[in-house]
Amino acid sequence: MAEPTALLLPDTGEPGFGVYIHWPFCAAKCPYCDFNSHVRHQGIDQPRFTAAFLTEMEEMRALSGPKTVTSIFLGGGTPSLMDPATVGAILDGIARFWTVPRGIEITMEANPTSVEAERFRGYRAAGVNRVSLGVQALNDRDLKFLGRLHSVEDALKAVKLAREIFPRMSFDLIYARPDQTVKDWEAELNQAISHAADHLSLYQLTIEEGTPFYGLHKAGKIITPDEDRAAELYEATQAITAAQGLPAYEVSNHARPGAESRHNLTYWRYGDYAGIGPGAHGRLTTGQGKLATATERHPETWLDEVEKNRHGMVDQELLDRDEQADELLLMGLRLREGVDLARWQDLSGRDPDPERERFLLEHGFIERLGNSRLRCTPKGMLVLDAVVADLAS
Template structure:
């Protein structure tokens, strides 16, 4: 396949620079998809009748008003429209949602505003409408660059659709990312290396590269349990992961998080808010949030079923079904869990302030000696590439 013409990278400077602070993000969940992928356990739903977008828009705005009361005044550092398939929304719906965020919180010019899109739902006119509404970054769910595996993954697009969507996104939006899933059945390291190099030739500044995981409750889970779907074992998955890190680093898109790769300065600001354990408002069916109230952090969660969420919002002003006050120890654990995913690691002083203690010296020494973690000066701790392969175990050891 021909490599797409390289864009002018100077226009990416238009977005505000990353300050390194956790920030305050707003996440809005559009829960509808044209089809449910067999590997997906996200809160996404297929509806065979047109969705009443005006009614849902009014509900998003109503819930925002309630969440604003919980959060207090904030300056928004990023917005993320996720799903589901947000590119099924009308541009007018997107514009109304972004206007609502700007009404309830301070939203400076130049912040990152991302929308997820599937190649099968991409049209140039709609993309231009989203750009006019304020979206300046799009994240495409490409998932594979061969038609056989796209069909296996249940995607509605083919490679030609994907390349068309990538070209449109590069032409219209200041920033663009796309996702790929690897560690697919029977996938060899050589095959993945070729596909990844092809993806990098199309990418502008960011790629999200996820290993296929078998999630309970999905069609793939049943097939896997019955022995009809075999995924690479641990050793093969590790080889695929190591090849991913090597190639992306060599091609100028090094990992800044376990599954995310970017040219320096093009990291996803919104996802950095999660991984730096910042604050974020969750709006919409099945959305989660973390809001600070005084010195405490409140974890929020909303009703997952779209129609039930809609009824709750229209009745009560919000669809939240859970508001949990997190203690300092819980916050410290979440900070460690999220921060160790990042190449920049965890701010130890912040962790110590929350946990009220130092790291266990014996556990830290063990992990250091085995090359799973390393110190960055005296202030930060991060996982090494070897540690990233057993991240959950490293977090569990340090949190004890």
């Protein structure tokens, strides 16, 4: 699968077809994380899990039919805990079941510890051409607060190495942390941009039910910025990234023109994607219609199910056209390019409610791009959920 000299193909603007692989294991569980991730101190049987990924992959291929893959994403969990040979076997399997052109985006999420950074050359040789690093903060106090196992020094070394090895690189930061001022965040963000290659993912800290942070927040032991401060932090983020040449192309994602994440664009443009591995979700267009899939979340239970039934799916739901229209709106309004109105009208069978649209237009929450697209304004992005709910009702 390795393609050491291939250039990444350009973005065509089409939704595309992605393949998502979920590696559910982490070295430690971060206290803010509600993703499907698990710690296993006794070690992981990687060959056994690899065989199960390939088996479930074959079942997904039977559902999707022949497709040309436009992006591959290895997410988690912490995929950079995989051996390079495991990554190579998974990528070879994808190429066996679907058509994989040279030069498509192949992303791996990674944590910037020194041990994992040493594996980068092996991942590149296996075919990975884009890495997304979970940096999360650029001061050691907040890294400790967030439960991260790396230091700022580790993170910057990993960023430097990733820039040397991979054609494209992104990293994540979490802001709106306790006691974080706008001035603090502006300084940290400018520092981040000085190390960034072409893409940054910048997320506000959210307190998710079921996480350790949730209980601490309810007890008043973690105090996050109020709505006004959070809005100030968001607006500062937009201004700085735009001025530095990495404007927002999605609510939380920023890139130099042409460096947007192709795989995530597939989600936001409401394309098809096969979700493979414990807790993975998918959307596949079949002969019966658009199928939503979800797999068993618990890794070992998923493994047993795949070995017994050739897949770990616990949910397969055919979405009706109204459900698809709502999902298209929910995903597409996150994007700066907005929603293709003709596609939404085809799925929903109607035009946007004129009174609701007029209200949102007059109050500066949405705007039309000619007659073909509808998008949120920067003001609308601050209340995105409410805008989506208003348009979808």
